[in-house]
Amino acid sequence: MNDKMNSLGLIGGTSWHSTIEYYSAINQSVNDHYGNNTNPPLLVYTLNQAEVHRFQIENKWDSIAHMLVNAAHSLNRGGAMAVLFCANTPHKVYDLVQEKLDFPVIHIADATAKEIHKKGLKKVLFLGTKYSMEETFITKRIEDNDIEVLVPEDQMVIDELHRIIIEELTYGKVIPSSKDYVISIIEKAKEQGAEGVILGCTEFPLMIFPEDLDIAVFNTTKIHSDAGVNYILNK
Structure with a gap:
């Protein structure tokens, strides 16, 4: 075969x-x-x-x-x-x-954009490392598919999300307080109209699951x- x-x-x-x-x-x-x-x-x-x-x-x-x-x-x-x-x-x-x-x-961005289109969504939050949140090498490629992509604007939020990835998740550590923090950022984005969240670091799916949220979750690893x-x- x-x-x-x-x-x-x-x-x-x-x-x-x-x-x-x-x-x-x-x-x-x-x-x-x-x-x-x-x-x-x-x-x-x-x-x-x-x-x-x-x-x-x-x-x-x-x-x-x-x-x-x-x-x-x-x-x-x-x-x-x-x-x-x-x-x-x-x-x-x-x-x-x-x-x-x-x-x-x-x-990875091309595949993600296709999945967002399948859900019929137009506005999503992107979370990842500071490199992928501060720069546009992922988000721009998704936006080119007629999708609005939100990213955290507060530098302290960006830095903390990056720290969670680098110091915890890349070592396989899932700390409840960090999970709560990530979910709180996603909840705030809903207030800005986010219809879904892109877990744009392939470690985030180790921490955040669809059942944790009431909006669409795009697991970039999957x-x-x-x-x-x-x-x-x-x-």
């Missing part, structure tokens, strides 16, 4: 906790598609998260792009016909990476994984 499927490479490690979610979701979806234990031709390359974070702090995004290009080429040599970054923030250097490759990188499954299955 593998001959009927496209090989996909996952560039993970940012963090490995969310990479596991990608791996699990993709395998389970392919199992469900075939109705048995058929697994996809899936390859995983794990980046050194400590090194990635160091380059982020030092504003050496070209070095992160270099890591991603090397990882993508390694996966391609192993047979992967396309790759995806198992996180939102690496998409800051998506264009730099894609221009170095002759095979596709499946973009959405991106599903896009990978569609590629694998030629859908």
Whole structure:
């Protein structure tokens, strides 16, 4: 059956906790598609998260792009016909990476915009790392699909959300008070007309679940994984 499927490479490690979610979701979806234990031709390359974070702090995004290009080429040599970054923030250097490759990188924002359209929503909140909230490499790509995207404007809120991701969630820690804080930010956005929330850090779904809220929740880990499954299955 593998001959009927496209090989996909996952560039993970940012963090490995969310990479596991990608791996699990993709395998389970392919199992469900075939109705048995058929697994996809899936390859995983794990980046050194400590090194990635160091380059982020030092504003050496070209070095992160270099890591991603090397990882993508390694996966391609192993047979992967396309790759995806198992996180939102690496998409800051998506264009730099894609221009170095002759095979596709499946973009997380494109997949997310499609899901928002399926729900018929026009205004959503985006939460992620400070890089993806302060810059537009994710939000602009979604907005180009006729969707209004809200992001927190208070720098203290941005910094605290980033801290929760970096100091807690990337270590697999889910602290109740932090969860309450994130939910409070989402509730405030509802007052501004947000019809849904994009969990634009692939660690947030470890903390926030659809049953926690009464608005639509867009889990970018699951959405991106599903896009990978569609590629694998030629859908």
